[in-house]
Amino acid sequence: MFLNSMNRKGHNFLAVRRLWHRHLTTGNTRGNLATTVGKREMAVDQDISNITLRIADKVDRNLHLQRGHPLNTIKSMIEGHFKQVSAANPKYQFECIDNLPPMVTTKQCFDELLTPPDHVSRKLSDTYYIDKDHVLRTHTSAHQTELMRMGKDAFLCTGDVYRRDEIDSSHYPVFHQMEGVKIFDPSELPSPSNPSSDESIEYVQQDLKMHLEGMVKAIFGDVEMRWVDAYFPFTDPSLELEVYFQGDWLEVLGSGVIQRKILGNCDLNHTNGWAFGLGLERLAMVLFDIPDIRLFWSDDPRFIEQFRPGEVTKFVPYSKYPPCYKDVSFWKPEGFHENDLCDLIGSVAGDLVETVELIDNFTHPKTNKVSLCYRINFRSMDRNLTNAEVDDLQGQIRGEMVDSLGCELR
Numbered sequence: 001m002f003l004n005s006m007n008r009k010g011h012n013f014l015a016v017r018r019l020w021h022r023h024l025t026t027g028n029t030r031g032n033l034a035t036t037v038g039k040r041e042m043a044v045d046q047d048i049s050n051i052t053l054r055i056a057d058k059v060d061r062n063l064h065l066q067r068g069h070p071l072n073t074i075k076s077m078i079e080g081h082f083k084q085v086s087a088a089n090p091k092y093q094f095e096c097i098d099n100l101p102p103m104v105t106t107k108q109c110f111d112e113l114l115t116p117p118d119h120v121s122r123k124l125s126d127t128y129y130i131d132k133d134h135v136l137r138t139h140t141s142a143h144q145t146e147l148m149r150m151g152k153d154a155f156l157c158t159g160d161v162y163r164r165d166e167i168d169s170s171h172y173p174v175f176h177q178m179e180g181v182k183i184f185d186p187s188e189l190p191s192p193s194n195p196s197s198d199e200s201i202e203y204v205q206q207d208l209k210m211h212l213e214g215m216v217k218a219i220f221g222d223v224e225m226r227w228v229d230a231y232f233p234f235t236d237p238s239l240e241l242e243v244y245f246q247g248d249w250l251e252v253l254g255s256g257v258i259q260r261k262i263l264g265n266c267d268l269n270h271t272n273g274w275a276f277g278l279g280l281e282r283l284a285m286v287l288f289d290i291p292d293i294r295l296f297w298s299d300d301p302r303f304i305e306q307f308r309p310g311e312v313t314k315f316v317p318y319s320k321y322p323p324c325y326k327d328v329s330f331w332k333p334e335g336f337h338e339n340d341l342c343d344l345i346g347s348v349a350g351d352l353v354e355t356v357e358l359i360d361n362f363t364h365p366k367t368n369k370v371s372l373c374y375r376i377n378f379r380s381m382d383r384n385l386t387n388a389e390v391d392d393l394q395g396q397i398r399g400e401m402v403d404s405l406g407c408e409l410r
């Protein structure tokens, strides 16, 4: 199934890889190569890997561990809440884990969580592959089974996660998640000899709801909440929690009762448990009034120096710099994927790109060729961009679109 996603036809895909390699290699063109990802040496299979230098540079930034950073404050608030929960019920001591490296196997990230073989999250268009068996984790759920196998029965696991995606104010190829798991002492379940009975599932689900509603209250105060049915391959039943905050229902987390098969694979057939996963940027943007996800990565002191460890305060914008947009129209090449374009634009212009939007899409009536037009909005968060600078970036993007994606510009 992995091969299917690699089998996109045409030269475009190969060309995309050439672009990535140009970012990663230093002239070495055969076999695996060691590249520095963050502070680590990582063997990247250059025939497969789609990790750009820009992404590799984010590994080990660990914003969630940086004291005073809003992501660290949110993490500490949630952990603090679960410490109180642990104090109130000493039988389950929630352990906080936040230092697991983001390089995981496809087994950890997908197979162990019962992600179907053809699921989009496994595709090269969506996930950063190191080689055919290793990825930069797409979610912290990737650590569920290893931690459960270690015998941990209550834990929170926080880390950076990586997804190839669109570019806008709430999407960034790296973000942070927290995973929570609780595995029950079977004697506590209503039917200890049958941990998967309806009553046991109901009991586990009620416990899950109680814990997560308590956590949301600890963070948002006394807000309205609602539970919504959901689907995740790794839980059954699955539910999402939404919070009514400043006039909108906001999806806060995904959760559910852990699939029997997953528990069984971890030698936990005799019991039951729940899991949840939440995105820290999402919560921090709402609580701290942070309007653009790129700000979390800013090393401008006017951003980071606004915040105090453990305190939620509203972000005060230091200035709004003018935007500048450029359109690019082209005939869509075979195998084109928007995420490839966004990664390319990100590689060239980094955090100077605010959004990438498809503004026109038409099929030529005679040739059936598809024409696409994207608008790239450039805006720095901490300074004015000059026209010359933006023209230069746009020129590089256009060149790479031709060379690496095989686009025929119009």
Ligand code: DAH
Binding pocket: 138, 139, 140, 141, 179, 180, 232, 234, 235, 253, 254, 255, 256, 275, 276, 277, 278
């Ligand atoms: N891993 C899911 C995601 O990234 C979130 C999630 C949902 C985690 C349900 C869980 C869960 O542990 O039970 O979207």
